[in-house]
Amino acid sequence: MDLSEKFVKGNGTFVDDIHMPGMLYLGFVRSPYPRAKIKKISGGITHKDVNFDIAAVGEGSEEEQTFSSTAHPVLAKDFVGYVGQPVAAVYSTDPYEAEDLIDSVEVDYEPLPGISDPEKAIDFEPINPASKSNVIVDRYFGKEFPDNVGDVVIEGRFVNNRIATNPIEPRGIVTAYDGDKLTIWIGTQSIYSIKSGICEAMHLPAEKVRVIQTDTGGAFGLKGGLFPEYVVAAWLAMKEKRPVKWIETRREHLMASRPGRGAIAKLKLYADRSGKIKGLKGEVLVDNGAFTGGSGEFSPAFIAMQLAGAYHLENAYVRARSVLTNKAPQGPYRGAGRPEAMFFIEKMMDHLADKLKMDPVDLRLKNAAEERYRSPLGFEVEPSKKFLEAAIKETGYRELSKKYNTGFSFLILYHATSGGESARIQVKDGRLKVWIGGNAHGQRHDVFSKTLINEELGVDESLVDFQLGDTDQIPAGIGAWGSRSAMVAGSAVLMAARMLREKVEKKYGKYSLNHLLGEEWDAYHNFEYSKMESSLGVNVVTADVDDLGKVKIRDCISYYDAGRVLDPANAAGQIAGGSVQGISQALYEELAFDEDGQPLTSSISDAGVATADLLPKFTIKYYKSESTLPSKAKGIGEAPTIGVPIALSRALEKAMGREFNETPIRPELLLRETAVQ
Amino acid sequence: MNPPRFEYYAPTGIEEIVGLLKKYGDDAKILAGGQSLLPLLKSRVVTIPCLISLSEVRGLSYIDERKDGVHVGAMTVDSDLEFSDIIKKHFPLILDCASQVADPLVRNTGTIGGNISHADPSNDFPSVMLAIGAKFVVQGESGTREISAEDFFVDTFETSMKHDEVLKEIILPYWGSNSYGAYGKFKKGTWNFSVAGVAVQLSMESGKINKAGIAITSMGPKAIKCTEAEKYLAGKKPDDSVLKHAAELIVGASQPSEDQYGSEKYKKEILRRLSIKTMGKAIKMDGGN
Numbered sequence: 001m002d003l004s005e006k007f008v009k010g011n012g013t014f015v016d017d018i019h020m021p022g023m024l025y026l027g028f029v030r031s032p033y034p035r036a037k038i039k040k041i042s043g044g045i046t047h048k049d050v051n052f053d054i055a056a057v058g059e060g061s062e063e064e065q066t067f068s069s070t071a072h073p074v075l076a077k078d079f080v081g082y083v084g085q086p087v088a089a090v091y092s093t094d095p096y097e098a099e100d101l102i103d104s105v106e107v108d109y110e111p112l113p114g115i116s117d118p119e120k121a122i123d124f125e126p127i128n129p130a131s132k133s134n135v136i137v138d139r140y141f142g143k144e145f146p147d148n149v150g151d152v153v154i155e156g157r158f159v160n161n162r163i164a165t166n167p168i169e170p171r172g173i174v175t176a177y178d179g180d181k182l183t184i185w186i187g188t189q190s191i192y193s194i195k196s197g198i199c200e201a202m203h204l205p206a207e208k209v210r211v212i213q214t215d216t217g218g219a220f221g222l223k224g225g226l227f228p229e230y231v232v233a234a235w236l237a238m239k240e241k242r243p244v245k246w247i248e249t250r251r252e253h254l255m256a257s258r259p260g261r262g263a264i265a266k267l268k269l270y271a272d273r274s275g276k277i278k279g280l281k282g283e284v285l286v287d288n289g290a291f292t293g294g295s296g297e298f299s300p301a302f303i304a305m306q307l308a309g310a311y312h313l314e315n316a317y318v319r320a321r322s323v324l325t326n327k328a329p330q331g332p333y334r335g336a337g338r339p340e341a342m343f344f345i346e347k348m349m350d351h352l353a354d355k356l357k358m359d360p361v362d363l364r365l366k367n368a369a370e371e372r373y374r375s376p377l378g379f380e381v382e383p384s385k386k387f388l389e390a391a392i393k394e395t396g397y398r399e400l401s402k403k404y405n406t407g408f409s410f411l412i413l414y415h416a417t418s419g420g421e422s423a424r425i426q427v428k429d430g431r432l433k434v435w436i437g438g439n440a441h442g443q444r445h446d447v448f449s450k451t452l453i454n455e456e457l458g459v460d461e462s463l464v465d466f467q468l469g470d471t472d473q474i475p476a477g478i479g480a481w482g483s484r485s486a487m488v489a490g491s492a493v494l495m496a497a498r499m500l501r502e503k504v505e506k507k508y509g510k511y512s513l514n515h516l517l518g519e520e521w522d523a524y525h526n527f528e529y530s531k532m533e534s535s536l537g538v539n540v541v542t543a544d545v546d547d548l549g550k551v552k553i554r555d556c557i558s559y560y561d562a563g564r565v566l567d568p569a570n571a572a573g574q575i576a577g578g579s580v581q582g583i584s585q586a587l588y589e590e591l592a593f594d595e596d597g598q599p600l601t602s603s604i605s606d607a608g609v610a611t612a613d614l615l616p617k618f619t620i621k622y623y624k625s626e627s628t629l630p631s632k633a634k635g636i637g638e639a640p641t642i643g644v645p646i647a648l649s650r651a652l653e654k655a656m657g658r659e660f661n662e663t664p665i666r667p668e669l670l671l672r673e674t675a676v677q
Numbered sequence: 678m679n680p681p682r683f684e685y686y687a688p689t690g691i692e693e694i695v696g697l698l699k700k701y702g703d704d705a706k707i708l709a710g711g712q713s714l715l716p717l718l719k720s721r722v723v724t725i726p727c728l729i730s731l732s733e734v735r736g737l738s739y740i741d742e743r744k745d746g747v748h749v750g751a752m753t754v755d756s757d758l759e760f761s762d763i764i765k766k767h768f769p770l771i772l773d774c775a776s777q778v779a780d781p782l783v784r785n786t787g788t789i790g791g792n793i794s795h796a797d798p799s800n801d802f803p804s805v806m807l808a809i810g811a812k813f814v815v816q817g818e819s820g821t822r823e824i825s826a827e828d829f830f831v832d833t834f835e836t837s838m839k840h841d842e843v844l845k846e847i848i849l850p851y852w853g854s855n856s857y858g859a860y861g862k863f864k865k866g867t868w869n870f871s872v873a874g875v876a877v878q879l880s881m882e883s884g885k886i887n888k889a890g891i892a893i894t895s896m897g898p899k900a901i902k903c904t905e906a907e908k909y910l911a912g913k914k915p916d917d918s919v920l921k922h923a924a925e926l927i928v929g930a931s932q933p934s935e936d937q938y939g940s941e942k943y944k945k946e947i948l949r950r951l952s953i954k955t956m957g958k959a960i961k962m963d964g965g966n
Contacts, residue, residue, distance in 0.1 A: 095679055096679040096680070096681075096682065099679045099681070099721070100681055100682070249678045249720075250678070251678075251720055547950060548863055548947060548951060548954075549947070584867075587866070588866040588867050590937075592937045600936075600937055605866075605868040605869065605870075606866075606868065608866050608867050609867055610867050611867055614867065664866075666939075667866070667872070667938065667939055667943070668939050668940065668943045671943065671946060
C-alpha cells in the first residue's frame with residue numbers, strides 16, 4: 001500500500017498504536033509555577049530515583065559547548081524553572097489511572113518571582129542558582145567599524161515570538177527491557193540522537209540500546225532530540241522489566257516541549273545614498289528558557305552568522321546572546337535560526353528601500369552578491385544576483401506590485417549537510433529493503449529513494465520496501481532536519497545502489513537486474529560530507545486587509561533553487577505546507593506568557609495553527625540547477641518558513657502603510673483608523 | 678488526555694434523567710453533543726463524577742412549524758439547523774449562525790440545546806436566542822415550565838435552570854413574513870471562538886424597521902441583549918446614520934475584557950464595525966425596499 005493511502009485510511013502504526021502485554025503507562029507531575037523552590041516531594045518517582053540530566057544534542061552540536069550547570073534535570077531537583085517542568089512521575093497499568101495518580105503526589109513549593117521577557121531577564125536575578133547571570137551565551141561576530149561608513153542608517157527592533165512546533169502527533173515513546181537490552185520505539189527525526197542521548201544521560205553502553213522508529217506524524221524539529229520524559233520511560237522499563245508507554249497530551253506539548261523562534265534583534269543597517277549597503281551592527285537575543293539542552297545555546301551564533309542574507313556585506317559587528325527565562329527550553333522549529341536571521345535582514349532591506357524611495361527589489365538587486373565570499377559574520381554567501389534577476393522575472397513581481405500590496409523576500413537557505421548521511425540496501429527474495437539514516441516524518445523520503453534506486457539499478461519501484469529507522473539495521477546516521485535529506489540521504493542511497501551495482505559487476509562481469517534480484521546482497525554506505533551547502537529562494541506574497549482587519553492573501557508564490565527536484569509532488573507538498581506555517585507565524589502563532597512566565601496559550605487553536613479555510617492558492621516554481629552532490633538535489637524543506645513570513649509581513653506593511661517588525665502581527669495593528677461601511 | 682473516572686447513565690426517558698439529576702445533585706451533569714463538555718473532561722479542567730446522557734431519549738431532535746412558532750428539539754444538531762428549509766424560511770439568522778459555529782465536524786455532533794445550556798459567553802446560539810426572543814421549555818420534577826431567553830442566561834456557564842431541570846425544547850416565535858436576520862462573527866486568529874459576535878433579527882415594513890432583536894457574543898460574562906439599540910431601531914428607516922448610531926448603542930451594551938487577542942478598545946471597535954455590517958446584511962434581504 002502506498003504510504004499516503006496507508007495514513008489516510010488510518011493504517012499507520014504510530015507510537016501510541018503499540019500495545020504490549022503488561023504495559024505500564026507513565027504520567028508526569030509538572031510544575032504549576034514558572035519559578036519556585038521545591039521544599040518537599042511526597043510520592044511518585046523523583047530525581048532521587050532518576051538522577052540524570054539532559055545533555056545538549058542535535059543540530060548545531062558541532063560547536064558544542066558545555067552547559068552542565070544549566071543542564072535540564074530529568075526530574076526537578078531543588079527548584080523548578082518553568083510551568084510544565086517534570087517534577088515527578090507516576091505509573092499504572094491503566095492509562096486513565098496514571099493520570100489520576102498525578103494528583104496523588106504532593107509537592108511543597110515556595111514560589112519565587114519569575115521572568116518571561118528575555119530583554120528584562122538580562123538584568124534579572126539569576127533564575128538558576130548555579131548561574132551567576134541569566135546570560136548564558138555572549139559572543140561577538142565580525143568586527144567594529146565606524147558609524148560614518150554610510151550616509152543613511154536604518155534602525156529597528158525585530159521580534160519573532162515563540163511558537164509551539166505542534167505536529168499532529170505529539171511526543172511519545174514506548175520502552176521495553178529484556179534484562180540485557182533496552183528497546184525504544186519512538187516517532188523521531190533521528191533514532192541516533194535518541195540513542196546517543198539515552199546512552200549519554202543514563203551512562204549505558206551503545207550495544208545495550210536499540211531505537212526503532214515508528215510512523216512519525218510530523219516533527220518540525222521537535223523530534224530531533226532527547227526529552228526528560230524519554231529517560232524516565234527508559235529507566236522505568238529497566239527497573240520494572242515491563243514495557244512502558246508515555247504519550248504527550250496537547251496541553252503538555254504547549255507547556256513543556258521545546259518551542260521554536262523566540263528571538264529579538266536590535267540592528268542598524270548602514271548604506272550610501274545609492275542604496276549600497278555598507279555595514280550592519282547590533283545585537284541578537286535568544287529566549288533560551290530555563291535550562292540548556294534545547295537549541296538556545298547555539299541559535300544566537302547561528303542567527304548572527306547568517307545576517308548578511310544573500311547580500312554582499314563589507315562591515316558587520318553583531319553581539320549574540322542567549323538568556324535564561326522562566327519558560328521551557330527553546331528548541332529547533334522548521335528553519336531553526338534561518339527564518340529569524342532572514343526576517344531581521346530582509347525587514348531592514350525593505351525599510352531601507354522605503355527610506356531611499358526605491359523599489360525594495362531594486363535595492364536587493366543592487367546588493368545581491370555577485371561572487372561567492374565569506375561574510376564578516378562567518379557564513380559563506382553564494383553568488384545571488386543571477387538568481388534574483390530570474391526570480392523577479394519568473395514571479396511576475398513587477399506586474400503584481402503595480403496592482404497589489406506585494407511583499408518580496410530573498411532568502412539564503414543554509415542546508416545542514418555537514419555530517420553527511422548513511423543508507424543501506426538489502427536484496428533478498430527478489431525485493432529490496434532500504435534504510436536511510438535520517439528519519440522521515442512526513443516528507444516521503446521513500447519516494448526519492450525509490451526514484452534514485454530505479455535510475456541506478458533499474459529496479460521497479462514496487463519491488464522496493466522503504467524501512468523505518470532501526471539502529472540494529474543501520475548502525476550509524478545523523479537525522480532528518482535542516483533541509484538536508486534529499487541532498488545527503490539521497491546521495492547515500494544513490495551511493496549504496498552504486499555499491500550494489502559494483503558488487504554484481506564484480507561477480508558477473510556486468511550488471512543485470514536478474515543477477516541483482518536473484519541473490520542476496522547487502523550494501524551500506526556512509527556518505528561523508530563536511531561542508532554546509534546553501535541555496536537561494538524568493539517568495540512573493542500579495543495580500544489585502546478588510547475593514548475588520550482580516551487578512552486576505554491573494555498570491556503566495558515560491559521561487560526556489562531546489563537543484564534537481566527528485567519528487568515534484570512531495571516537493572510541492574513541502575513548499576505548500578511550509579508556506580502554511582509561514583503564514584501562521586506571520587499572522588497567528590504565538591506561545592504567550594504573562595510577566596512571570598505563566599503560559600496564556602492553552603489549546604492548539606489558541607497557539608494559532610492555521611486551518612485550511614484561511615489559506616490561499618500557492619504557486620510554486622523552480623530555478624533550474626543541479627547541486628554538486630550525487631543526488632543533484634538542493635534542500636527546500638525550510639525555505640517557505642523562512643521566506644513567507646517576511647513577504648506576507650511586507651505585503652501587509654504596504655496594505656496598512658506602517659511597519660510590522662514582529663511576528664505574529666497583532667490583530668489590533670491591522671485595523672485601519674477609518675472604518676469602511 | 679484521559680478524563681477522570683465518572684459514572685455514565687443513558688436513560689430513555691426525561692423523567693429518569695430528572696430523577697438522576699436529583700439523586701446526584703451537583704455531582705451530575707447532562708451530556709448532550711459533548712462538544713464542549715468532553716474536551717473539558719479530557720483536559721481535566723473539570724471533574725464530573727456522574728454524566729447523564731440525553732442520547733437515548735427519543736424524540737428530542739426535530740424542527741417543526743407550529744402555530745406559535747418554530748419548535749426545535751434540544752438534541753437537534755447544529756448541522757440540521759444549517760440545512761433546514763423551515764429555518765431558512767423563518768429564521769435566516771439561525772441559518773447564518775449555524776453555518777459559522779465551529780467546523781462541520783463539530784456541527785454534526787454539537788446540539789443547539791447543549792450550545793445554549795452550556796451558557797459559554799463565546800457560544801454563538803445564546804445571543805441568537807436573545808435576538809429572536811426564544812423561549813425554552815425545561816422539564817423538572819414537577820413537570821415543564823417555560824423560561825424566556827432573557828431570563829435564561831444568568832452568568833458565565835450559569836443559567837436559570839434548576840439543577841434538576843433539563844432543556845427539552847426551544848420555541849422560536851414567528852417574526853412575520855417580512856423578517857430577516859444575520860449573524861456577524863469575527864474570529865480570534867485561528868480559533869472558532871470569536872473576538873465579537875452579533876445577532877441581528879429584524880422585521881421590516883415599507884422600508885422601515887418594525888421591530889429589532891439584537892444581542893452580542895463574546896462581549897461580557899454572558900450573551901448580552903442590546904435593548905437600547907433594539908428600541909432605537911424600531912420605527913426607523915435604516916439609513917447609514919441610523920445604523921451608525923445603533924452600532925454605538927450596541928457597543929454601549931458590551932463589556933469586553935482585554936486579553937492577548939486585543940484591548941477593550943479594539944474589541945469594541947470590531948463590534949462596532951461588525952454590527953454595522955451585520956445590520957446592513959439583514960436589511961439588504963428586504964427585497965430592496
